[in-house]
Amino acid sequence: MGILDGLEALGLGNLKKIDTIYEEEHKNDEQEGVSDQPKKKEEKDFLMEKEFECPVCQRKFKQRLARTTLKCTGHDIDLRPVYEGIDVSKYDVIFCTDCGYAVLTRYFAALAPTHRKLLNENIRKNFKPQNRDLPETISYEDAVLRYKMALANAMVRLAKNSEKAYICLRAAWLYRGMREDAIQKGEKDKDKLKAMQDAEKEYLITAAEGFIKARAGETPPYAGMNSTTLDYVIAAIYMETDTNLKDGVRLLQDVITSRTATPQNKEKARELLIEIKKKLGE
Numbered sequence: 001m002g003i004l005d006g007l008e009a010l011g012l013g014n015l016k017k018i019d020t021i022y023e024e025e026h027k028n029d030e031q032e033g034v035s036d037q038p039k040k041k042e043e044k045d046f047l048m049e050k051e052f053e054c055p056v057c058q059r060k061f062k063q064r065l066a067r068t069t070l071k072c073t074g075h076d077i078d079l080r081p082v083y084e085g086i087d088v089s090k091y092d093v094i095f096c097t098d099c100g101y102a103v104l105t106r107y108f109a110a111l112a113p114t115h116r117k118l119l120n121e122n123i124r125k126n127f128k129p130q131n132r133d134l135p136e137t138i139s140y141e142d143a144v145l146r147y148k149m150a151l152a153n154a155m156v157r158l159a160k161n162s163e164k165a166y167i168c169l170r171a172a173w174l175y176r177g178m179r180e181d182a183i184q185k186g187e188k189d190k191d192k193l194k195a196m197q198d199a200e201k202e203y204l205i206t207a208a209e210g211f212i213k214a215r216a217g218e219t220p221p222y223a224g225m226n227s228t229t230l231d232y233v234i235a236a237i238y239m240e241t242d243t244n245l246k247d248g249v250r251l252l253q254d255v256i257t258s259r260t261a262t263p264q265n266k267e268k269a270r271e272l273l274i275e276i277k278k279k280l281g282e
C-alpha cells in the first residue's frame, strides 16, 4: 500500500504524487464516582480537552488529548510506552478539521511565513473541511487518517527528516495498538490482522530510513532523542522488521562502547544485541 493511501477522501489525492518522504539532508483530576462500586474507567476518562489556534487558518478549536497523569505499565522493545486504559498514540496528532493542518503535539508551534504559504497552497486549498464535532473518543481509523495528514503536512512544509521519521514511528505504534485492540476484542479475520501488521512494518521501515538520514544530516536531539537512544531505536526497528540485522549489531556495539551512553542504555543495548545475534544465527 502507499503510505498516504486514504487521503483522497479528504480531497488530497494529489499529494500521493509526492513519492519520496525524505529529501536529501541540507546541512545547515480524576473524578471518582460516589457509588460503592468503583466505576471501571473508560477511554474517555483518560482524556482532557485543550484549545488550540490553528497556525494556518487561525481558527480556534478544541481537541481531546491524553491526560498527562497516566500510569505507564511498560515499554515495547522500540521504546513505545504502554499506558493503563488508553492507547495514547490515538490522541497525539493535533488536527484542524477546517483547513487540514495536522501536526504531532510535540511539534505544535507557530509557523514560518514560507511554511504557512506552502501549507495554504498544497493542503488548505484542496482540503474538504470535515465535521467540527468533538467526539468523546476517536476510532483507530480516524487516528490513522490524522497521522497520514500529519505526515503529508510535514512533507509539504519540508520538515526535518527526524520529524517525518518520528511521525512514521508513531504511526507504526498506532497500527500495533490497533492490532492489539482487535485481538483483544476477538477479531478472527486473519487478513485484517495481517494488513495491520504489514502497515506497522512499512511505517517502521520508513521510520528507520528517515532516522538514518537524520543521524547523518542533523544535530541532536532527534525528535527528543540523543544519539545513543536513536541508535538503539533504529537497531530495535531492524530487529522487529528482520531487516539490516548486521547494521543493527554495529549500532548496538557503538552504544555499548559509547562514553556518553548511560549504564541503563548500555544494558538495554546488550539485551537487544543478544536477540539480534540469535536471529542472525538462525
Ligand SMILES: [Zn+2]
Pocket: 054, 055, 056, 057, 058, 059, 096, 097, 098, 099, 100, 101
Ligand atoms: Zn486550520
